[in-house]
Amino acid sequence: xxxxxxxxxxxALPEMLLLAGTCAVMLVDxxxxxxxRRVTYYAAHALLLLCxxxxxxxxxxxxxxxxxxxxxxxVSDALGHVLKLMSYVAVAAALVYSRQYLQDRALxxxxxxxxxxxxxxxxxxxxxxxxxxxxxxxxxxxxxxxYALVALNRDSAxxxxxxxxYFVLGALSSGLLLYGMSMIYxxxxxxxxxxxxxxxxxxxxxxxxxTFLVFGLVFLVAGLAFxxxxxxxxxxxPDVYHGAPIAVTLIVGSAPKLAAFAMAVRLLVNGMxxxxxxxxxxxxxxxxxxxxxxxxxxIAQSNLKRMLAxxxxxxxxxxxxGLLSGVVEGNALNAPEAYxxxxxxxLVYVLxxxxxxxxxxxxxxxxxxxxxxxxxxxxxRTHPWYAFxxxxxMFSLAGIPPTAGFYAKLSVLSAAVNAGQVWLxxxxxxxxxxGAFYYLRIVKLMYFDxxxxxHAVNARGSFRVALSANGLAMLVFGLxxxxxxxxxxVAIHGLF
Amino acid sequence: MSLPLLSLSxxxxxxxxxxxxxxxxxxxxARGAAAARWVAIAGALVGFLVTIPLYTGFAAHSxxxxxxxxxxxxxxxxxxxxxxxxxxxxLFVLLNSFVTILVVIAGWSVIDSRVGQxxxxxxxxxxxxxxxxxxxxxxxxxxxxxxxLIPMFIIIGVWGGPNRVYAAVKFFLYTLFGSLLMLxxxxxxxxxxxxxxxxxxxxxxxxxxxxxxxxxxxxLFAFAxxxxxxxxxxxxxxxxxxAPTGGSVVLAAILLKLGxxxxxxxxxxxxxxxxxxxxxxxxxxxxxxxxxxxLVTLVQTDMKRLIAYSSxxxxxxxxxxxxxFNAYGVEGGLVQMISHGFVSAALFLCVxxxxxxxxxxxxxDYGGVVNTMPKFASFMxxxxxxxxxxxxxxxxxxxxxxxxxxMKAHFWLAFVAATTLITGAAYTLWxxxxxxxxxxxxxxxxxxxxxxxxxxxxxAALAAAVLFMGVYPLPFTEVMHASVNELLKHVxxxxx
Numbered sequence: 001x002x003x004x005x006x007x008x009x010x011x012a013l014p015e016m017l018l019l020a021g022t023c024a025v026m027l028v029d030x031x032x033x034x035x036x037r038r039v040t041y042y043a044a045h046a047l048l049l050l051c052x053x054x055x056x057x058x059x060x061x062x063x064x065x066x067x068x069x070x071x072x073x074x075v076s077d078a079l080g081h082v083l084k085l086m087s088y089v090a091v092a093a094a095l096v097y098s099r100q101y102l103q104d105r106a107l108x109x110x111x112x113x114x115x116x117x118x119x120x121x122x123x124x125x126x127x128x129x130x131x132x133x134x135x136x137x138x139x140x141x142x143x144x145x146x147y148a149l150v151a152l153n154r155d156s157a158x159x160x161x162x163x164x165x166y167f168v169l170g171a172l173s174s175g176l177l178l179y180g181m182s183m184i185y186x187x188x189x190x191x192x193x194x195x196x197x198x199x200x201x202x203x204x205x206x207x208x209x210x211t212f213l214v215f216g217l218v219f220l221v222a223g224l225a226f227x228x229x230x231x232x233x234x235x236x237x238p239d240v241y242h243g244a245p246i247a248v249t250l251i252v253g254s255a256p257k258l259a260a261f262a263m264a265v266r267l268l269v270n271g272m273x274x275x276x277x278x279x280x281x282x283x284x285x286x287x288x289x290x291x292x293x294x295x296x297x298x299i300a301q302s303n304l305k306r307m308l309a310x311x312x313x314x315x316x317x318x319x320x321x322g323l324l325s326g327v328v329e330g331n332a333l334n335a336p337e338a339y340x341x342x343x344x345x346x347l348v349y350v351l352x353x354x355x356x357x358x359x360x361x362x363x364x365x366x367x368x369x370x371x372x373x374x375x376x377x378x379x380x381r382t383h384p385w386y387a388f389x390x391x392x393x394m395f396s397l398a399g400i401p402p403t404a405g406f407y408a409k410l411s412v413l414s415a416a417v418n419a420g421q422v423w424l425x426x427x428x429x430x431x432x433x434x435g436a437f438y439y440l441r442i443v444k445l446m447y448f449d450x451x452x453x454x455h456a457v458n459a460r461g462s463f464r465v466a467l468s469a470n471g472l473a474m475l476v477f478g479l480x481x482x483x484x485x486x487x488x489x490v491a492i493h494g495l496f
Numbered sequence: 497m498s499l500p501l502l503s504l505s506x507x508x509x510x511x512x513x514x515x516x517x518x519x520x521x522x523x524x525x526a527r528g529a530a531a532a533r534w535v536a537i538a539g540a541l542v543g544f545l546v547t548i549p550l551y552t553g554f555a556a557h558s559x560x561x562x563x564x565x566x567x568x569x570x571x572x573x574x575x576x577x578x579x580x581x582x583x584x585x586x587l588f589v590l591l592n593s594f595v596t597i598l599v600v601i602a603g604w605s606v607i608d609s610r611v612g613q614x615x616x617x618x619x620x621x622x623x624x625x626x627x628x629x630x631x632x633x634x635x636x637x638x639x640x641x642x643x644x645l646i647p648m649f650i651i652i653g654v655w656g657g658p659n660r661v662y663a664a665v666k667f668f669l670y671t672l673f674g675s676l677l678m679l680x681x682x683x684x685x686x687x688x689x690x691x692x693x694x695x696x697x698x699x700x701x702x703x704x705x706x707x708x709x710x711x712x713x714x715x716l717f718a719f720a721x722x723x724x725x726x727x728x729x730x731x732x733x734x735x736x737x738x739a740p741t742g743g744s745v746v747l748a749a750i751l752l753k754l755g756x757x758x759x760x761x762x763x764x765x766x767x768x769x770x771x772x773x774x775x776x777x778x779x780x781x782x783x784x785x786x787x788x789x790x791l792v793t794l795v796q797t798d799m800k801r802l803i804a805y806s807s808x809x810x811x812x813x814x815x816x817x818x819x820x821f822n823a824y825g826v827e828g829g830l831v832q833m834i835s836h837g838f839v840s841a842a843l844f845l846c847v848x849x850x851x852x853x854x855x856x857x858x859x860x861d862y863g864g865v866v867n868t869m870p871k872f873a874s875f876m877x878x879x880x881x882x883x884x885x886x887x888x889x890x891x892x893x894x895x896x897x898x899x900x901x902x903m904k905a906h907f908w909l910a911f912v913a914a915t916t917l918i919t920g921a922a923y924t925l926w927x928x929x930x931x932x933x934x935x936x937x938x939x940x941x942x943x944x945x946x947x948x949x950x951x952x953x954x955x956a957a958l959a960a961a962v963l964f965m966g967v968y969p970l971p972f973t974e975v976m977h978a979s980v981n982e983l984l985k986h987v988x989x990x991x992x
Contacts, residue, residue, distance in 0.1 A: 429676035
């Protein structure tokens with residue numbers, strides 16, 4: 001009996017390994033000098049690899065079955081494993097991409113690595129949260145690390161301001177989320193999301209209880225919207241993206257989105273599927289607003305980071321189309337397809353985001369930040385291969401086949417059309433046409449214009465290989481999207 | 497087991513294009529450029545050769561799809577890699593592969609910057625275009641349809657004229673807008689048909705008239721922009737004028753055919769009732785294109801713009817033919833498409849020949865070219881006559897058949913359509929007179945050199961095609977009879 005309990009808890013092995021490993025990395029780092037910093041760097045990679053392997057192991061052993069651990073605080077299921085695997089990839093890519101950039105700016109310190117790893121731990125806790133409590137703990141662990149990372153460059157007023165904004169707005173949104181959770185707790189008397197679901201199913205039939213639940217739900221959705229970054233709760237994104245060092249922007253713009261997605265799925269789908277009618281309407285509003293504001297505001301940007309910030313908002317709005325198309329007139333038959341479309345969208349988006357910010361890091365060097373649109377001018381003249389990689393990323397963001405971004409759009413739009421939301425789908429495609437314009441502008445700058453900068457690049461081999469693989473992934477998943485789609489479907493099926 | 501000919505016709509040019517990109521990578525390296533040219537011509541020739549057995553092995557009496565290949569591609573969405581040609585699409589695959597050879601030869605010594613990328617883009621586009629014509633799965637069709645935008649965007653933007661960026665972006669956004677609406681329409685059909693993207697399944701799908709009407713407009717935007725039909729034709733003159741010669745040739749000869757092809761493959765058979773209900777609209781727009789754009793063409797001062805507008809007018813014939821629903825009309829439209837592929841390609845090449853020598857496209861800068869370039873003048877005479885629809889040239893056959901068909905439908909339709917015989921002759925011959933005849937206009941014209949063997953070969957090949965098709969159109973029409981009759985039977989049957 002004890003043995004099975006022990007083995008069962010091994011499902012949290014990746015988290016345990018990461019926690020222990022990060023503490024060890026932190027200690028090692030304290031005693032290593034700047035010139036030995038690469039030990040920390042490689043240790044972090046080794047740790048990520050270990051987590052990757054152990055997650056695969058858990059996935060294999062559990063066969064994607066859901067199990068609750070630690071008295072119902074922690075859930076281990078296929079969705080969690082998939083999101084965690086992708087988070088490791090994103091964090092490892094972030095490490096590879098940002099190494100040279102941070103070294104050039106004397107920011108390659110131990111804090112960076114440990115904060116990054118702890119924020120990853122926070123994300124993993126969020127992803128696997130089965131209770132409001134663990135969800136909130138994970139969220140705070142992740143957010144606090146990210147606030148500190150944004151302020152990593154202490155001498156930059158812009159970065160400090162961005163960190164402050166991020167912190168204040170982040171704290172506000174956490175407050176909203178917590179308030180919503182407390183309302184739901186008040187109504188249902190439990191913190192466990194799966195138990196909440198049972199109570200919601202019972203309570204949502206009576207009018208007064210339902211009003212109470214929906215009241216809490218509004219706060220939950222508002223808090224979620226902050227974290228995912230959709231309009232009208234998007235104000236922090238452009239400023240934080242702009243103010244943070246590019247390496248940190250890359251981090252903020254990739255893996256945390258996966259955790260936020262997990263949070264949305266856990267709270268809304270696992271916890272409140274019976275209130276779907278209510279939250280789907282809220283999400284529809286958020287989605288349309290985000291796509292409109294994100295795409296239109298992005299056109300006016302001359303700063304690449306801000307442009308990508310608005311593009312994120314638009315993409316998250318698009319992703320919501322998948323989440324809000326699951327339940328049609330109380331019928332959740334098509335829900336797995338819809339949610340797996342949204343999951344596919346998230347995974348592809350994270351890859352695209354990594355590629356775009358990775359290219360900015362690639363072109364930055366000591367004393368030069370590649371962050372304006374004009375810095376991309378004539379890249380095809382100086383580095384045709386990397387111009388091609390960026391071209392793939394941009395067309396993928398614009399959703400043009402045969403890139404992965406197209407299938408992301410296809411999955412989500414198909415879910416919306418299936419749910420009878422044809423006009424929402426038409427709105428989405430019209431707004432994504434607006435979006436295509438600014439992605440095209442990057443291609444135009446790279447291919448049609450003469451170079452302004454010399455584009456001297458001093459990137460390491462590992463960076464070159466990773467970035468090329470990242471860009472080509474757009475094409476590979478564009479030509480053969482089936483395996484990833486099937487994986488997403490399996491992950492979502494595990495929820496029901 | 498026979499060879500997968502259609503796959504070869506798609507993938508040979510694409511692989512050759514990638515090989516060209518690899519060989520011509522070194523900028524400013526004459527040997528790299530030469531290698532790129534030879535690889536490109538080899539790829540184009542092999543690409544054409546593999547399409548010949550399609551024609552020789554085609555069973556002309558059958559309306560079935562032939563040379564079918566079917567593999568599961570994306571199981572999640574039930575998307576198949578499903579290829580096949582019938583009498584309607586067969587000729588376009590051949591035409592496209594043929595024109596690709598001419599484009600490669602035409603750019604031989606003219607393109608001297610980024611040669612590898614130039615030929616790579618053309619060959620990849622050629623493969624993608626074959627894919628559009630051969631696809632029997634709507635999602636596959638869409639992927640090819642959209643993917644052609646990327647190389648064309650690059651071709652116009654990189655090697656185009658002074659205003660190329662504007663033209664490239666306009667081209668891309670215009671066509672993307674249309675195709676995004678088509679995507680929603682396709683997703684709706686996918687949903688209605690219970691999860692199938694097979695075009696032949698959609699042919700059988702019963703649909704209510706109001707649904708058909710909405711879907712018809714969804715497809716209409718995509719195809720009308722591509723054709724282009726009045727009033728969404730305005731991107732075409734810009735794109736043509738700014739594109740390099742090869743770009744204009746492919747644009748006129750093949751890309752414009754995608755829209756018209758879309759009507760016969762999707763709109764007519766899938767939405768027959770809406771097509772009949774809205775025929776008045778389509779016929780009206782076509783007549784405006786024929787009559788009004790014909791007049792607009794008269795006043796053009798730029799030769800490429802003139803041919804571009806004349807293309808709009810000629811494509812009006814095609815759409816007119818399709819929507820009068822008789823065999824003369826539809827076959828005439830298809831013949832007109834092929835013929836226009838030859839004639840417009842030839843005229844753009846002629847303008848290219850002059851532009852390479854004089855670096856101007858304005859009619860006013862020329863005059864008396866016949867004195868210095870007699871061989872060229874004879875070729876251009878032939879193509880001008882074909883454009884005006886002179887009997888014994890290919891231009892006559894299609895126009896005559898469409899006018900016959902229109903006569904069967906209604907006298908006044910035929911009357912308005914026949915005005916093109918006057919305006920078409922007027923604008924083409926008037927341009928010809930001003931450019932070719934008269935006294936030598938200036939010293940530049942006096943110094944012109946006649947065709948070199950390379951140019952001679954290209955124009956001679958097209959001249960042979962134009963004359964052959966004009967004198968003996970049977971080989972072209974006999975393969976389409978069965979398919980066209982099947983199509984008309986389909987259109988005549990109500991679906992709702």
